[in-house]
Amino acid sequence: MKPKLLAFDLDGTLLTTDKTISPRTLEVLIAFQRAGGRVAIASARPAVGTAVYSRMLKLADYHGLVIAYNGAQIVDQTTQQVIFEKQMDPDTARAFIRNAERFPVSVLVDDGRTYFSNDPDGYKVEHQRSVIGIPIEKHVPLADFVDFPLCKILVMGHGDVLDRVTPEITAPFADVFDFFRVGEYYLEVTFKGFSKASGLKAIENRLGISRAEMIAFGDSQNDAGMLAYAGIGAAMRNGEAPAKAAADVVTAYDNDHDGIAHFLTENPAVDLEMIDF
Template sequence: MPLRLIASDLDGTLLRNDLSVSPRTRWALDAARAAGIHVVPVTARQPIGVRRIAEGAGFGGWALCSNGALGIHLGTGEVLFERHLAPEVQRSLAEAMREAVPGTVFASIRKAGEGFYAQGDYADLAAETDHKRDPATMGRYALEEVVSGPSLKFVLRHPHVSPPELLAAVRGLGLGGFHATHSGAAFVEVAAEGLTKAAGLALLCGKLGVAQADTLAFGDAPNDAEMLAWAGRGVAMGGAHPEARAAADEVTLSNEEDGVAVVVERVLAELA
């Protein structure tokens, strides 16, 4: 296949379980960049979380954050696009979920991924690894304040109900106007209707003049499925969620076994 852009999820995909980038993976990414191929992180993380690993991965260009809702240049800070979930949709969802699953708590991520507005009970449940930020920086807001502004990503969690169960409850409400998914983290992630990693990647490819057929994508979680299906070649990681595996064209080794590097090395060899 012609190859002009590599899009990769981070956690569970490009990164090892200790959140490091292996030397082999870094070499493969550098080799791709040297060949003129764009290498783009596509993640549920916000820019603050991507920048934590950017040096190790060599990321300095475009990144897609918030599951494709935010396109931002890591070097210049230029925002290519932001897609928001409307306050009225958040409010309706929060009210319905509080009735359907009492104890559900919420947070809103805004302002190019830097603004975080969490209920106090949400912050109490959170760990720094959840959103790659200290829970003390999340704020402690009343629910009405949390849903009062448009969100790049609206997140909900429960102290006792698992994310897959919570996602099933969200989908069972019969409400529209949003897209809900989960990434294997401790919460459910909600974005504007039709907004997925695939949609964000399509917007970025349009800017860069890259054809859909010339893209290679990697992922492991349900929130990667649309991107794996959209890409010219979608690769699920070994041990990936069934939704990701079903959407992919092939399966590579796990993130602990440098599965991304294995495929990138093979593709570069084919192009040589």
Template sequence: MEIKMIALDLDATLLTSDKTISAANTQILKQLHAAGLKIVICTGRPINVIQDYINQLGLTGVNDYTITFNGSLVINNATRAAIFKHGLTKEDFVPLMQFVQANNDPLNILDFDSIYELTELAPSQYHQIMKADVQFIPTTFADLSDQIEYSKAIMSTDPSRLDQARAAFDSAGKYHVVRSQPNILEFLAPHMNKAVGLKALLTHFGWTFNNLMAFGDAENDLEMLKQAGMGVAMQNGSPEAKAVSNATTTFDNDHDGVAEFLTRYFK
């Protein structure tokens, strides 16, 4: 098994708790990138929100890519051309919209460029959690365009309320629902996940999952951790993430867990 690509989740994996990439993580990833390995950030966020991280790691070449929106978009970092894109229509969100209205829950809907804050609903915590310079567009659901494709919807509120909503909402066949952070519940197209985007990117390079090492910690990382030739769960990761992985880091995300594992693995 020859590792040619390293896929990295951001929150609680590559990033510290204060949302930064440590010097040690930066150094080893830049070294491996210079040696010819593909370093791929895999995130639920749009690429413009993580541009500073891309720049910090030097992933700005014409053959550098990012997995965004939890697999729904695979985008070239330099040209912003997509090699894979799959989302939802406005009509697809109607059952979810009916549920959140009936329960006074918040909802943000994202296309592949913008974040829409639905003003007729309860206030969302997503803006505060994002901690990024990105525009939130206030709108009503009725005013959302039905002529474009959307990447996902996000319910962001207190964890206990998200637990209740997930238990009460029948999402079967409508969405792939994942908890990416304690305060964020995501609604993706059915069967959409990070492994789907990674498969498209691996195929683009003529590789397979046997050539992939993936790092993650949470529910939205499970598929890529399971499919990767070397799936690596963070020491601070969930029991579910550790159960589907080949290995677990010695240290957590605040103590260079990624860097220590990579240094030991690649010697």
């Protein structure tokens, strides 16, 4: 297989435990782009929250892509043009937020520049804000404040709290939204039937790169659709069971030991002969 697109999740996949890209992995991915390939960050984050890694990968030099909000938005990093976007129905989004605000959780939404929350002091909210690198404002009730389009809603709380209240938060909206529990304290709310795989499909439709020419890497439940959609889906050795079940293969090395770089340069199913390593 000669891939034309490499897509990868950030945390637990491209990034090491200390939230950086290893020199060897960076070298391989930049060489792939220099040889004419396209690279896409596929993240649950808003696009702004991927900016530091986009710069490290030099995506702006090679029309690299950011698939943000679990596939709901795609941004060309050279032109900063949004080439695809799917927004939630405003009334339904407000209804969900209003219901969620009845429970002891923090609800976060953003407009691409700022986070807005009913409880900025809630569990791990400041950590989330610092990771994304945008300011946060408090608005109560949040549902009454939101009058702008949303691509994703994030619910945060202690793990035991989310375990207890998630069924009541999600049940009234099970027909319109999908819900992904990511780690202990995140509940991601996305479009029904929509995922990072939808982002890959949008790239296929708009850029003419077939799914058979894509390799996707991921480690979490919200990566499973992308791993199943790509021509080769590679779950990280450190990945969760749902990611490994959806993937074609599991990398021999984890995210702290250049799992992506080893896979691309040592797997006989991947043809990168045009790159001088």
